Amino acid sequence: MSLVKKFATVGGATLGSRIFGFARETLMAAALGTGPMADVFYAAFRFPNLFRRLFAEGAFNAAFVPLFSKEIEANGVEGAKRFSEEVFGVLFSALMIITIAMELAMPWLVTWIIAPGFADDPEKTSITIRLAVVMFPYLMCMSLTAMMSGMLNSLHHFFAAAIAPVFLNVVMIAALFYALWTGADPLSTAWYLSWSVLVAGVLQLAVVYFGVRHAGIKIGFRRPRMTPNVKRLLVLAVPAAITGGVTQINQIIGQAIASGKEGAIAALQYADRIYQLPLGVVGVAVGVVLLPELARALKGGNLKEAANIQNRSIEFVLFLTLPAAAGLWVLSDAIIRVLYERGAFSAENTAVVGSILAIYGLGLPGFVLIKALQPGFYAREDTKTPMRFTMMAVVVNSGLAISLFPLIEERGIATAEAAAGWINTIFLFSTLVWRGHLKWEWAFARRTALLLVSAGIMAVALTYALRYASPWLASGSHFLQQVAALGLLIAISMLVYFSIAFLIGGADLGMIRRNLKRKPKKVATPVDPEV
Known part of the structure; x- marks a missing residue:
């Protein structure tokens, strides 16, 4: 399977999860708006949600996947x-x-953090x-889910691990x-949501467990022992957990500061949900697929192939996220109005x-x-x-x-998070x-500059079309009319960006196909006769 197909598999499943996430946030906005109970629920949900994103989106896999892959190569499936x-x-x-x-x-924890x-x-x-007490056991479910997802990714079974978050x-x-x-009432709604988080965690764990069984591995419980492999995993996992949670750590800091203003926590959460769509579809897909691919190439001594995989993945990220960034900047108000402005959301x-x-x-x-970029370190077992x-x-x-925050309130917290991400x-x-782990390519730098030009032209065209x-996006307009207008604007932006990018040489379909469409070595995957 090519990298593009693997990105599409994980990204497609993540897209499904994010679409359901939009539906969830739309209902949340209608039911709770940015009122006190919205603040309370999101504050309580932040801690288990931190671990959901931390483990589900690659931090645990950063330590587990290279070691699991090494066991497969050295000792076969039984060793793994x-x-x-x-x-x-x-x-x-x-746990x-x-x-x-x-x-x-x-x-x-609630009072001080x-x-x-x-x-x-x-x-x-x-x-x-x-x-928070009701939702925190979700941590156990998600951590075990992350481990089994790492096994599935190493065995090139991506779908079950990617689809589990939908639940x-x-x-x-x-x-x-x-x-x-x-x-x-809002309080009862918050209680229903809290219990639903715990139920969802159990379902997600069940999905990946049966996925691992289908891949041919049955996991039994062993008495806890600090074997050399487990010690090595812990040495790698602790720094990776801190690293993988940078965005979430920053958001917890932001939430702690924002809790001083009513409605600020909910406002940050509603905006976070929107930008999580491209972050999840592109970022998570690339991170999940790239780590085992890099680990495989490096274990085989194919340094040139590893550098090429890394560069092409970065190019793929920029090709898709630069227009997304420009679109979010221009259409931010329109997107929020269409998705959220109803009921308690003013x-x-x-x-x-x-x-x-x-x-x-x-x-x-x-x-x-x-x-x-992080898989370039993790694949070399460097998490520090x-x-x-x-x-x-x-x-x-x-x-x-x-x-x-004292100057521009919630916008100050968002600015801080964006600046920290770029640094x-x-x-x-x-x-x-x-x-020397990432090869500098002047041709790649030139294409990046041309992609920036394409995104800039798209932003200008989008501002003009807006x-x-x-009139069709105004607050009093019919919902379907708003959706149609927003959809048309997005279609126009895509047409302009991709046309300009290919026209001026920022992207080349043949180059992308040649560099990404390749056949990696297959991993022997046993079939469980009982499945």
């Missing part, structure tokens, strides 16, 4: 099965202890603690439909969330490039260097957020080039 059982025993036991400890410490701004409102603090959104949508249908909310989304758009290419850069980015984010990207890229579409 033995390694996975050793990891499962230690991971399950550690059980962590979950119990966190549940007991939840009052302290998750939402310190709620301190003046004892009722909000109390509800946040209780909701979170489907179950939460069902809870919201039930709340709206029964006319539940025109004033649209203006605030739209301004946040525009800033996130500027940081989008940087956020996605991080996903494409990205961790150091992450910590630098966190310091920058914290300083900017604290400085800018991290620059550090990762320059280090890979300096070490003037004519504004």
